[in-house]
Amino acid sequence: MRTTTAPGTVAELVARQWGDHRPGLKHEDGVLTRHRTAQEAAARAALLVDLMPPGAEPHLGVLLDNTPEFPFWLGAAALAGAAVAGINPTRRGPELARDILHTDCRLLITEPAHLPLLRGLDLPGVRVLVTGTEEYAALLAPYAAAEPGDATLGAPGPGSRLLLYFTSGSTGAPKAAICTQGRLAAAGAALARRFSVTPDDVHYVCMPLFHGNAVIADWLPALAGDAAVALRRRFSASAFLDDVRTHGATYFTYVGRAVQYLLATEPRPDDREHPLRLGFGTEAGAADAARFTERFGVPLVEGYGATEGGASVQRTPDTPPAALGRAGAGDDLAVIDSETGRTCPPAVFDDRGRLLNADRAIGELVNRGRSLFEGYWRNPDAEAARTRDGWYWTGDLFYRDAQGFLYFAGRTDDRLRVDSENLAAAVIENILARWADAAAVAVYAVPDEVAGDQVMAALALRDGAVFDPAAFAAFLAAQPDLGTKMPPRYVRIVPAMPVTATNKVHRVALRRAGFRCPDPVWHRAPGGAYRPLTGADLANLLAAYAAHDRTDLPAR
Structure with a gap:
C-alpha cells in the first residue's frame, strides 16, 4: 500500500x-x-x-x-x-x-x-x-x-x-x-502532485512505450499516484473515445499530431460524454488546443521537458494561452542567439498576440543553471555538444516575452535561413494552421538555387477541401505577422501527413523528398501566383542547382 x-x-x-x-x-x-x-x-x-x-x-x-x-x-x-x-x-x-x-x-x-x-x-x-x-x-x-x-x-x-x-x-x-x-521516481511524483493523481484515476497510455512521453509522463505518475493504467496497443484516433469510456480513463498524454488526428475525426453528439479530465503533452499549438477543449471539454496542458532532463518549463495559472510557462525550479533558462552567444531580446506582439520580431527574438533555449542531464550512452561527442561552455543546450527554439514566459518555436534542426534571415518553421506553421482548409501543416527547408534555403510547406486538407492557389495566396497576404521571407515558395499537397512511430511529423522524410515527390506541388516566384510544378519547371530547377554546384542539396 x-x-x-x-x-x-x-x-x-x-x-x-x-x-x-x-x-x-x-x-x-x-x-x-x-x-x-x-x-x-x-x-x-x-x-x-x-x-x-x-x-x-x-x-x-x-x-x-x-x-x-x-x-x-x-x-x-x-x-x-x-x-x-x-x-x-x-x-x-x-x-x-x-x-x-x-x-x-x-x-x-x-x-x-x-x-x-x-x-x-x-x-x-x-x-x-x-x-x-x-x-x-x-x-x-x-x-x-x-x-x-x-x-x-x-x-x-x-x-x-x-x-x-x-x-x-x-x-x-x-x-x-x-x-x-532516482530522477524518474522524482519526475513521476512531481507530475502526480501537479495533476492531483489519485487511486481513482486511470491513465490512458496510447503513445508508444518505447518513447519517453508515455513512460515518464503517463506510466510513472500513475505509479506514483497509485492510479490504474490502460493500454492501447497503438494509437487510434477513431477508437480513442471508445477506449476512454471502456477503461474509465481520466488522463492521457499526447503529441501535437495525435491531437490533429483526433480533431480530424467526424464530430459526434457524444464527444463530451467521457470521464477524461485532462491531457498532458507537447506541440499541440494554441489553436488546436483550444479547438480540442471546445469540442471534447478536456483541457490540454502543454509541457516541456525532454527525456534527457536538461531543462524544464512549468506552467503557472497566469501563463498566457500560447506560452508554455516559466523556467522550472532550479533552472536558469535563457534564449540565446547561437551565432553571437548573446541573449535574444524579448518578443514583441501586436494587439492580437502575434509575434512581430521573430527574426531577433527566437533563439536556442539554454539552461545556465543546474541540469538533470545524465548523459548519453557511449556517445561523448553528443554529450559534449549538449553541455558546451558549461551550459545545457536543449536543441529547441524558443522566444521569451517581457514577463519571462517562454514560447516554443521548434527544433534548431527546423530553422531555415532565407536571404540571410533566420526563420523558425514552427512560427510559420502556426500562421498557416489558421487557414480554414488546412487539417495539418508542416514547414521545412529546401535549398535555394544559389544560397541558403527556401520555405516549403506540406498541407493535408480537410475532408472535401480542394487546394485553391488563389485563395491560399490571399490568405497569406492577409496575415499581418507573416514576414516577407516566410510565405512558402513550394506547397506540397499530401493525402495524409507522414508521421513517425511517435506520431510526430516525419520532417526528415519531407526534407529528403523536397519538391521531387509523387504528390502535387505548387510553386511561385516572389510576388507571383502559385502554379503547378511541371516537369519542365523541375528540370530548370535542377539545372540551376547544377550551375551553382548545389546538386547534392535537394535530397539532404
Whole structure:
C-alpha cells in the first residue's frame, strides 16, 4: 500500500503495489490488479537475473507494442537493477540492429508480430525472448512465486540506470539518453502532485512505450499516484473515445499530431460524454488546443521537458494561452542567439498576440543553471555538444516575452535561413494552421538555387477541401505577422501527413523528398501566383542547382 515517504526509486513504486488488489492494468484482454502487475514484474526480474550473462551490462531491449508485457518488463528492470532500451519498431535492418547493439542489450524482448523485423540481422550475444509463445511461458513458470526484492543484479538505488531511451535521430543516429531510477521516481511524483493523481484515476497510455512521453509522463505518475493504467496497443484516433469510456480513463498524454488526428475525426453528439479530465503533452499549438477543449471539454496542458532532463518549463495559472510557462525550479533558462552567444531580446506582439520580431527574438533555449542531464550512452561527442561552455543546450527554439514566459518555436534542426534571415518553421506553421482548409501543416527547408534555403510547406486538407492557389495566396497576404521571407515558395499537397512511430511529423522524410515527390506541388516566384510544378519547371530547377554546384542539396 502507499507509503508516507516519497520513494527514491522506481523499484519502490513497483514494489508497493504488492498486496493491493485494486485495478492496476487495463488492456484489450481484461484487467489485472496492482498486486498482479507487481507479481508479473517480480517473476520477470528473477528470470532476468538468471539469464543475464556474468559481467554484462545489465541492459535489455524491449521491442513491443503497448501490451502488458511492456510495463511488466519496465517493472522487472526496476526491481532487478537493470536498464531498458526502448526499441523503435519502425526502424529497419542495420539501423534496428545498431540500436540494439549500441545499447549493449544482452536480452531482447519481442513478440511474434515483430519477429520479421529481426530476420537476417546479425545480433551477436543477444538472446531473443518472444512473448506469447509456449517457450516463453515455460521460461517464466519457475519464477511464478517470486516477490519484489527476491532477485537483483545489484540493489537498485537512485543512481541505478533504468532507461536508455532514444532521442530523435533527425541529425544522425539516435542518441540513447540515460535516465536513472532516482530522477524518474522524482519526475513521476512531481507530475502526480501537479495533476492531483489519485487511486481513482486511470491513465490512458496510447503513445508508444518505447518513447519517453508515455513512460515518464503517463506510466510513472500513475505509479506514483497509485492510479490504474490502460493500454492501447497503438494509437487510434477513431477508437480513442471508445477506449476512454471502456477503461474509465481520466488522463492521457499526447503529441501535437495525435491531437490533429483526433480533431480530424467526424464530430459526434457524444464527444463530451467521457470521464477524461485532462491531457498532458507537447506541440499541440494554441489553436488546436483550444479547438480540442471546445469540442471534447478536456483541457490540454502543454509541457516541456525532454527525456534527457536538461531543462524544464512549468506552467503557472497566469501563463498566457500560447506560452508554455516559466523556467522550472532550479533552472536558469535563457534564449540565446547561437551565432553571437548573446541573449535574444524579448518578443514583441501586436494587439492580437502575434509575434512581430521573430527574426531577433527566437533563439536556442539554454539552461545556465543546474541540469538533470545524465548523459548519453557511449556517445561523448553528443554529450559534449549538449553541455558546451558549461551550459545545457536543449536543441529547441524558443522566444521569451517581457514577463519571462517562454514560447516554443521548434527544433534548431527546423530553422531555415532565407536571404540571410533566420526563420523558425514552427512560427510559420502556426500562421498557416489558421487557414480554414488546412487539417495539418508542416514547414521545412529546401535549398535555394544559389544560397541558403527556401520555405516549403506540406498541407493535408480537410475532408472535401480542394487546394485553391488563389485563395491560399490571399490568405497569406492577409496575415499581418507573416514576414516577407516566410510565405512558402513550394506547397506540397499530401493525402495524409507522414508521421513517425511517435506520431510526430516525419520532417526528415519531407526534407529528403523536397519538391521531387509523387504528390502535387505548387510553386511561385516572389510576388507571383502559385502554379503547378511541371516537369519542365523541375528540370530548370535542377539545372540551376547544377550551375551553382548545389546538386547534392535537394535530397539532404
